[in-house]
Amino acid sequence: MTTDAPAKGRAIQWEDVYLPPWVTGAIGGIGLVALWWIISAVFVTSSGAHPVPSPPAVIISYFDAGWQFYWRNFSVTLTEAGIGYVWGNVLALLLSALVLIVPRLEGVAMQLAILTYCVPIVAIGFLAVVLFGAPAVGEPSGTAVFLAALSVFFTTVVGALLGLKSADKTSLDLISVYGGSKLTQLLKVRLIAALPAILNALQIAVPAAFLGAVLGEFFGKVEAGVGLAMILAQQNSDAPLVWGLALASGAVALAGYGLVGLIARVIAPWSRGSAS
Numbered sequence: 298m299t300t301d302a303p304a305k306g307r308a309i310q311w312e313d314v315y316l317p318p319w320v321t322g323a324i325g326g327i328g329l330v331a332l333w334w335i336i337s338a339v340f341v342t343s344s345g346a347h348p349v350p351s352p353p354a355v356i357i358s359y360f361d362a363g364w365q366f367y368w369r370n371f372s373v374t375l376t377e378a379g380i381g382y383v384w385g386n387v388l389a390l391l392l393s394a395l396v397l398i399v400p401r402l403e404g405v406a407m408q409l410a411i412l413t414y415c416v417p418i419v420a421i422g423f424l425a426v427v428l429f430g431a432p433a434v435g436e437p438s439g440t441a442v443f444l445a446a447l448s449v450f451f452t453t454v455v456g457a458l459l460g461l462k463s464a465d466k467t468s469l470d471l472i473s474v475y476g477g478s479k480l481t482q483l484l485k486v487r488l489i490a491a492l493p494a495i496l497n498a499l500q501i502a503v504p505a506a507f508l509g510a511v512l513g514e515f516f517g518k519v520e521a522g523v524g525l526a527m528i529l530a531q532q533n534s535d536a537p538l539v540w541g542l543a544l545a546s547g548a549v550a551l552a553g554y555g556l557v558g559l560i561a562r563v564i565a566p567w568s569r570g571s572a573s
Contacts, residue, residue, distance in 0.1 A: 389454040511527075
């Protein structure tokens with residue numbers, strides 16, 4: 298019989314101390330806030346300004362800006378990120394499935410995915426502005442949607458291809474023996490085997506889509522959005538508001554990541570990769 302308790306007469310070491318995950322997370326969060334507070338107090342410009350606002354200053358900025366300000370800007374960016382997320386992932390999954398049916402296209406597909414990942418997003422952003430132009434009143438920015446879709450494409454293509462190729466060869470051979478086609482193999486075996494990897498890729502793609510939409514608003518001529526709000530706050534030298542928008546963006550991206558993780562658990566509870 299084994300026990301996790303330390304042996305009698307032996308000094309208690311760090312390995313013997315168990316803390317619940319929420320406790321370690323809380324300790325880490327408090328430590329980060331404390332470090333942030335110290336940095337904000339230490340760094341002072343020659344004019345006496347604090348380039349890094351303190352946590353209370355950021356909290357106050359949330360109340361000063363108001364709920365309507367954040368709702369107006371985040372609703373626009375979330376719409377753009379959502380549209381781009383759907384388009385980018387659908388195209389990535391279709392391309393991955395096509396590669397399994399026509400294996401000769403794998404080289405072209407991977408080159409395309411790597412190209413979308415390696416080309417500087419700044420260069421693509423300016424090109425997207427020329428292609429899509431300014432959005433109509435009340436419409437999402439085409440540039441933001443395009444960059445959101447582009448941001449998720451590479452991750453989903455790689456994850457889907459790795460998952461689709463992880464199918465059991467015996468099951469694939471069995472379908473071939475019974476006269477099944479590659480399409481039948483894809484639908485009956487490969488998709489089920491690839492589900493954990495695909496869900497994991499879709500989960501990782503959530504923050505990427507949101508970031509792509511925010512960057513797209515830096516380039517596109519938009520009337521509202523997180524990117525535009527950050528630009529205006531920076532131009533007004535409102536450091537607490539900039540930090541507030543950045544922290545809120547991180548919280549929204551994290552919430553989306555966790556939501557997709559919960560959905561993945563429901564769809565594929567056997568998958569370790571679907572755990573958030």
